[in-house]
Amino acid sequence: MKVNGFELRRVSMPLKAPFRTSFGVEHERDVLLVRAETADAEGWGECVAMSEPLYSSEYVDGAAEVIRRFLLPALASQVSLDPRHVARVLEPFKGHRMAKAAVETALLDVWLRERGESFGSFLGAVRDRVPAGVSVGIMDSVPQLLDAVAEYVEQGYVRIKLKIAPGWDVEPVRAVRERFGSDLLLQVDANAAYTLADAVTLARLDDFDLLLIEQPLAEDDLRQHAELARLLRTPVCLxxxxxSAKDAADAIALGACRVVNIKPGRVGGYLEARRIHDVCVAHGVAVWCGGMLESGLGRAANIALAALPGFTLPGDTSASDRYYAEDITEPFRLDADGCVTVPSGPGLGVQPVRDILDARTTSSDWLPL
Structure with a gap:
């Protein structure tokens, strides 16, 4: 495949409401989009890096710079670009998985559009609809949290995820479980906010019949996660x-988790995400698709991934209006039974709405290849 060049486009997307986690509060997303152009088609990739290096060491300005200075020049040396081999070409550059994922996705999208094949079909999707969960941030009060959860339950979401942090854990979870009963699929996400010294507190969550507790300890400590997993009845999710798939294999071998949240941007792209899925399926470990407040472009790819057979738990594949009053694509909507539809058109199956995209664009750079 011959690529003429890439556009790096920055888009400002205000959130409908602030989203608070253990590591900070987001009010809007500064989205970096990568557009790959050939003579016959264009493809889009969304970088999930945040404005500041809080969730990970990557941040959006740095991602744009590494794409511009290193990743695209490396691709320019290829006579013909096969998106299935992009990860190997970019492997010499350490880290920067979110930047690499955005580039690889853009190339996969344009390649699949030229072939007339959908993203889901290429990845191995087996469903045309996937159940949607919703992530609920830390609130100022328990009554405010209960009102928010009630709204999402009424909308039809089949699973609720509560963000937790020290001081905001047992009581909020207890209140939600008591208000909505044992039939509600409920899980929590700590974003690495605890230490093994908090095991007694985390064990109190066992009383609430949670699907899982996500990333309770530091991201670089599989050994302590394995120790914590032996102390809890609630499954630990990493x-x-x-x-990477290697990380997943190591975590499973150590007994550090019984569930894995696969975020394609975090692992370097959808091909590595599929490899992680395959490793987990081979070892009987459940997986689900996490989210990073993606626009409709990133959401389309996530929904396609969530349609693979090993994704047996509802993911953070919410409708567009969970986060945005106006998406840059036609919005994804929640069906009456709490599912979202997997796009079936070529590539991602969605395109930006040009007027909305242009109105939200804060900068654009064209980089010929």
């Missing part, structure tokens, strides 16, 4: 700790 998120930030898993950046």
């Amino acid at each position: 998120d930030e700790s898993i950046e």
Whole structure:
């Protein structure tokens, strides 16, 4: 495949409401989009890096710079670009998985559009609809949290994920479970906010019949996660700790998790995400698809991934209006039974709405290849 060049486009997307986690509060996303152009088609990739290096060491300005200075020049040396081999070409550059994922996704999208094949079909999707969960941030009060959860339950979301942090854990979870009952699929996400010294507190969550507790400890400590997993009845799920299929295999071998949250941007792209899925399926470990407040472009790819057979738990594949009053694509909507539809068109199956995209664009650079 011959690529003419890439556009790096920055888009400002205000959130409908602030989203608070253990590591900070987001009010809007500064989205970096990568557009790959050939003579016959264009493809899009979304970088999930945040404005500041809080969730990971990557941040959006740095991602744009590494794409511009290193990743695209490396691709320019290839006579013909096969998106299935992009990861190997970019392997000499350490880290920067979110930047690499955005480039690889853009190339996969344009390649699949030229072939007339959908993203889901290429990855191995077996469903045309996937159940949608929703992530609920830390609130100022328990009553405010209960009101938010009630709204999402009424909308039809089949699973609720509560962000937790020291001081905001047992009581909020207890209140939600008591209000909505044992039938509600409920899980929590700590974003690495605890230490093994908090095991007694985390064990109190066992009383609430949770699906899982996500990333309770530091991302670089599989050994302590394994020790914590032996102390809890609630399954431990790893998120930030898993950046590759090797990481997943190591975590499983150590007994550090019974569930894995696969975020394609965090692991370097959808091909590595599929490899992680395959490793987990081979070892009987459940997986689900996490989210990073993606626009409709990134959401389309995540929904396609979530349709693979090993994704047996609802993911953070919410409708567009969970986070944005206006998406840059046609919005994804929640069906009556709490599912979202997997796009079936070529490539990602969605395109930016040009007027909305242009109105939200804060900068754009064209880089010929």
